[in-house]
Amino acid sequence: MSWNNDGGGSQGPWGQQGGGAPQPPDIEQLLNSMRDKFGEGKFGGFKTWPFLLGIAFLIWMASGIYVVKPDEQGVVLRFGRYVHTTTPGPHFHWPYPIEEVLTPRVTEMQRIEIGYRTRGASGSRMSAAGFRRQASSSRLNQPIDVPEESLMLTGDENIIDIDLAVQFRINNAADSLFNLQNPATDPYRAVRNAAESAIRQVIGSTRIDQALTTGKEAIQQDTKRTMQAILDTYKSGLLVESVQLQQVAPPQEVVHAFKDVASAREDRERAINEAQGYSNDILPKAKGEAERRIRKAEGYKEAKVARATGDANRFLAMLEEYKKAKHVTRQRLYLETMEKVLSGSRKVIMDPNVSRGVMPFLPLGSLKDGGVR
Numbered sequence: 001m002s003w004n005n006d007g008g009g010s011q012g013p014w015g016q017q018g019g020g021a022p023q024p025p026d027i028e029q030l031l032n033s034m035r036d037k038f039g040e041g042k043f044g045g046f047k048t049w050p051f052l053l054g055i056a057f058l059i060w061m062a063s064g065i066y067v068v069k070p071d072e073q074g075v076v077l078r079f080g081r082y083v084h085t086t087t088p089g090p091h092f093h094w095p096y097p098i099e100e101v102l103t104p105r106v107t108e109m110q111r112i113e114i115g116y117r118t119r120g121a122s123g124s125r126m127s128a129a130g131f132r133r134q135a136s137s138s139r140l141n142q143p144i145d146v147p148e149e150s151l152m153l154t155g156d157e158n159i160i161d162i163d164l165a166v167q168f169r170i171n172n173a174a175d176s177l178f179n180l181q182n183p184a185t186d187p188y189r190a191v192r193n194a195a196e197s198a199i200r201q202v203i204g205s206t207r208i209d210q211a212l213t214t215g216k217e218a219i220q221q222d223t224k225r226t227m228q229a230i231l232d233t234y235k236s237g238l239l240v241e242s243v244q245l246q247q248v249a250p251p252q253e254v255v256h257a258f259k260d261v262a263s264a265r266e267d268r269e270r271a272i273n274e275a276q277g278y279s280n281d282i283l284p285k286a287k288g289e290a291e292r293r294i295r296k297a298e299g300y301k302e303a304k305v306a307r308a309t310g311d312a313n314r315f316l317a318m319l320e321e322y323k324k325a326k327h328v329t330r331q332r333l334y335l336e337t338m339e340k341v342l343s344g345s346r347k348v349i350m351d352p353n354v355s356r357g358v359m360p361f362l363p364l365g366s367l368k369d370g371g372v373r
Contacts, residue, residue, distance in 0.1 A: 065092055066090070066091055066092075066093065071106065072088065072105055073086070073088075073103070073104065075173050077099060077102065085172075085173060109169050110167070111165060111168075112192050113143075113164075114163065115163035116143040116144060116146055117143060118144075151251065152204070154204070154211060155203075155207050156208055160208055160251075161247065162247065163247040164220075167242045167244075168238050171238060171239035174237065175236060179235045190236050190238065191231070191240070194230040194231050197226075198224075198227040198230060201226055202222045202223050202226060206219060212249075212250075212258075219245065220245055221243075223243045224240050224243040227243065228240045
């Protein structure tokens with residue numbers, strides 16, 4: 001068989017013919033050439049069609065080789081029924097139509113917004129009323145409020161305005177593909193519904209002052225835990241990574257009253273802190289003074305008891321001496337007593353014989369000191 005066409009050049013079937021444009025090969029001529037080449041001459045009895053079928057079978061089997069990327073999971077289906085999930089790396093499955101593989105991305109972080117919308121945010125879908133508010137908004141970069149989602153009732157029957165953002169990803173590709181009606185859009189709807197239900201449940205058991213002040217971290221954790229429980233109940237294959245409160249505030253209609261209440265609460269806290277500081281300062285001093293007085297009184301008591309005991313023992317000893325020699329003891333006691341009494345006074349000793357008549361004594365020193373003593 002000749003590859004030339006209409007007397008053109010002598011190039012092969014995939015070359016250019018006589019310098020003209022490239023022409024596709026003639027299928028009939030190609031099959032005849034392969035039949036002549038691979039017929040009975042070289043393979044001794046093997047026919048052409050079984051050989052071609054073998055090549056086609058090998059190509060068909062090779063089509064079952066697939067690679068799962070690091071951010072994907074391979075979901076293998078056999079005649080449309082889930083078989084197993086494969087990890088990142090090269091794998092093999094029975095080629096189509098026996099088996100097929102879906103490789104959804106499972107590490108991609110997705111985000112939804114509850115109570116507000118930011119333009120261009122992933123997964124956000126806005127209602128018609130929201131689009132009208134967006135069209136009438138003059139500040140294009142300001143988030144759009146969605147009050148039907150953000151307004152909710154607290155545990156003490158107050159209304160509060162809460163905006164939150166939820167980040168999630170696919171955790172189980174098979175559950176996400178087969179338990180959600182539309183895997184392309186239902187993850188957002190499922191997470192949104194779970195988020196709204198969870199945040200309303202958590203806020204419904206929380207007081208408004210706690211939600212506005214110190215309870216935000218607990219609200220985030222409780223909402224995340226409740227959301228995950230809801231999604232796991234429906235086997236959605238989704239994992240909630242984080243729940244972040246963007247805004248916790250009273251409704252606009254009563255925001256001024258809440259500011260006054262918050263200011264009064266801050267004043268109360270400040271007064272309590274000042275009183276606590278004063279208490280912390282004065283109580284240790286009072287306790288120290290009380291302890292000092294107690295110790296002083298105990299010392300005084302010990303001294304008095306010891307002195308009384310000593311006096312009693314001395315009296316008993318003196319009594320024993322008195323019983324032995326009454327006259328001597330009486331005389332000694334008199335002298336000791338007079339010594340104590342007269343030790344602090346001025347004394348004048350006169351002869352009794354001189355005291356008759358006019359007393360020859362002039363107390364000049366006593367007069368000089370201010371009188372006779």
